[in-house]
Amino acid sequence: MSGINESKIMAHFGAGFLSKVLADLRRCTEIWNLSGIEQIDYYSVNCIFKCVSNKYGLCILKIGADSSESANEYHILEEYKGTRFCNVYEADISNGILLIERITPGTQLRAEPDLDKRLGLFSELYHGLHIKPINKAIYPTYLDWVSRITDYMRECEEYEALYKKMAHAEKICRSLCEKYTGEMLLHGDLHHDNILLDNYNRYRIIDPKGVVGDSVFDIPRFILNEFDDVLDDGFYDKYMHITRTLSKMLIISERDIRRLTYVEMCMANSWNVESRQKPNIDDVIFTENLMNGLC
Numbered sequence: 001m002s003g004i005n006e007s008k009i010m011a012h013f014g015a016g017f018l019s020k021v022l023a024d025l026r027r028c029t030e031i032w033n034l035s036g037i038e039q040i041d042y043y044s045v046n047c048i049f050k051c052v053s054n055k056y057g058l059c060i061l062k063i064g065a066d067s068s069e070s071a072n073e074y075h076i077l078e079e080y081k082g083t084r085f086c087n088v089y090e091a092d093i094s095n096g097i098l099l100i101e102r103i104t105p106g107t108q109l110r111a112e113p114d115l116d117k118r119l120g121l122f123s124e125l126y127h128g129l130h131i132k133p134i135n136k137a138i139y140p141t142y143l144d145w146v147s148r149i150t151d152y153m154r155e156c157e158e159y160e161a162l163y164k165k166m167a168h169a170e171k172i173c174r175s176l177c178e179k180y181t182g183e184m185l186l187h188g189d190l191h192h193d194n195i196l197l198d199n200y201n202r203y204r205i206i207d208p209k210g211v212v213g214d215s216v217f218d219i220p221r222f223i224l225n226e227f228d229d230v231l232d233d234g235f236y237d238k239y240m241h242i243t244r245t246l247s248k249m250l251i252i253s254e255r256d257i258r259r260l261t262y263v264e265m266c267m268a269n270s271w272n273v274e275s276r277q278k279p280n281i282d283d284v285i286f287t288e289n290l291m292n293g294l295c
Contacts, residue, residue, distance in 0.1 A: 003049075004025070005039050008039075009047055012043040020063070021047050028061060028097060032090055033053060033055065034053055034054075034061065036050070036052040046070075046096075048062050049062075049063075050102065053089070058101075059089065061099055062100065063095075065096065071093045072138075072140075073207070076187075077098075086102075089101065103197075103206060107196065108192055109121060109197075110192035115242075119246060119249065122222050123250060126215070126219070130184035130218070131185055132185065140211055141211065141212045141213055142177075142188075142212070142214075143213065146173045146267060149270045150163075150167055150170045150270075162269060162284065166266045172262065172263055173263045175259075176217075176256065176260065177214070180215075180216045180256075182213070182216075183213070184212065184215050185210070185212060186209075186213055186218045187208045193225070216260060219250065219257060219260055220257075223243070223257070224265060231286050255291075258290055259291055261291070262288055265284050269283065269284055
């Protein structure tokens, strides 16, 4: 099948998933009248393809290795029904397949060179974004995420230091959940690469994970994506500016924004361990020190 890099799918997912992808592509092409299928060179839990639908126009076809994650994404997109999110057009949930709107030109918020403009655009999207879920029982909670990865790290003897940080982060998260008690439908991964510019010069949101919690838990992932490769004095100033600016824009205390960021940083690095990638303990220590006022 043209436009498909079978070797890369094989290398990342294995032969079994490659066979599934090829079969799913043939079936989806037929039942949804798709053409111009072109693989996007990005691999996480999904294979992602650009395509054109006779009915919907420019689309993205996602074929997932985890149908539960695809189900969560489908449900949250259905609940938001476009607005600031992309639309979902078709789905085969049992097979982890989604046909969604393609945002064009699709320029990522990361491309905006001015930090204050990025912060302002994020804040504009965040205000009034979140809605209550129709059926919250079908989604995990943010605290579920934190507790599950903490339990996983408890068994990772090689990463005992990170486990202790994660256990501390879980306690902080429980404290934050007592203070921020909203039960809203969160994106769960609201960062620069999931915020895309459309043809009407509006930023739209893609790739939601589907999780329930207070809206404040959708803040720290954006901050993590502002981290530089080198945590020098310049980045310290940048981090302090980010937390102070977002505190004013979002009317949330700086202390709580730093606590949220620490929890998310611990969780992100623990997820790296789970996916057999190397964690960055320096980033964890940095956010912990900033949270505790030690820098």
